[in-house]
Amino acid sequence: MGLFAFLRRILFGAPEDAADDGGSTAPRQSPPPQSPATARRRRTPLPPLRYGSKHPRTPAALEQVAERPYQFANLGPAGRFLDLSTDADLSRLEQLELPRLLTPADVAHWLNMPPGRLAWLSGRFEPQQRAASEKAAHYHYRWIRKRSGGMRLIEAPKVRLRQVQTRILREILDHVAAHDHAHGFVRDRSALTNAKPHVGSYVVLKLDLENFYASVRYSRVVAIFRALGFSRAAALWLARLTTSAAPASLSFPDRSPLGLLPYLPRHLPQGAPTSPALANLSAWSLDVRLTGLAKKYHATYTRYADDLTFSGSHRFAAALSEFIPLAEKIIRSERFKVNRAKRKVLRRSGRQTVTGVVTNARPNIAREDYDRLKAILHNCVRRGPSTQNHDSRKDFQAHLRGRVAHVRSVHPARGAKLLALYQRIDWKR
Secondary structure (H helix, E strand, O other): OHHHHHHHHHHOOOOOOHHHHOOOOOOOOOOOOOOHHHHHHOOOOOOOOOOOOOOOOOOHHHHEEOOOOOOOOOEOOOOOEEOOOOOOOHHHHHHOOOOOOOOHHHHHHHOOOOHHHHHHHHOOOOHHHOOOOOOOOOEEEEEEEOOOOOEEEEEEEOHHHHHHHHHHHHHOHHHOOOOOOEOOOOOOOOHHHHHHHHOOOOEEEEEEEOOOOOOOEHHHHHHHHHHOOOOHHHHHHHHHHHOEOOOOOOOOOOOOHHHHHHHOOOEOOEOEOOHHHHHHHHOHHHHHHHHHHHHHOOOEEEEEOOEEEEEEOHHHHHOHHHHHHHHHHHHHHOOOOEOHHHOEEEEOOOOOEEOOEEOOOOOEOOHHHHHHHHHHHHHHHHHOHHHOOOOOOOOHHHHHHHHHHHHHHHOHHHHHHHHHHHOOOOOOO
């Protein structure tokens, strides 16, 4: 019950730095060295992570019943039905103003659809709850090439499932605040707010989480909905509606089946409206632990989606050889994977860039990034936007609008010039 118990205790009132003051929400572990000198002398081991929990669970003997308690209830090993609808935390649901969902029928009624359609959307009727083909799936699949190399699968839900996921986002997930140090896809936070805490630092350490969305599996999503107070029955169905298992027949661009492996287990799909919020909640424990580790080294920590940033003074720079292995061990223990190829240490003597914002002296936009975007907009005005959409983006207009808005938020004067160019584009060309 580790992740489930921890999320419950973290999301609702427990202090994030309990590891520092003896609280119970963070793992009991030996603190890292208090100074760079100590860090150089010996490496402090990171003990295994253990969480305690006082969450009551229905005894197995009581949740097994002779008659089917609700539609789609499963049979247990003894041939009796499992009633997973009795362990909801109703006070938690009321506190967060969330819908009272206990059974699959409750979920279907809340979504204004018959239970059969709910089962169809969740893949209940599919063998192994996986679509047999791309045509039968509830997602549109598209491979895009990463800037750093390799391919990424974009899974965009089709209309009916997107409507369901949007409602789950608005009426459930939007009621739960993200961690204070998470800036990606959070209201009133942005790439700029993620970069500002690192302005003027002597050294910046950047780490990247590999396959961030795909690494958040179905069981972790179930634990998130359970932590919000939903019964196990409701949490299982909500998790099915917000996760995806790619069809085994899905083709891979390089004709290598290995690239498809991360997407075969049920996971968070990149492209679903619910995935950013669920990914942030899945990383709550990670944010708590890395925030505590950074404090021990007198450093600052922020996270923007899969980009982790730490910054500090000469003292932090001297302890990096100790800090990096500890941070990476925490990341692995939280079931994420570090992309070693994208690890960077940026010192004050060179350009320090955090989520596209230069942070050496004040937040700024790199000159070459500004010039590149200006050239794209200029060519869109002269030749038409279709000539500049080299990555075949589905909504190139929104993509450019977002890039212009990012520049305006960091450097208003430059952003105004780009906006003037953007407004001259004829989108019918």
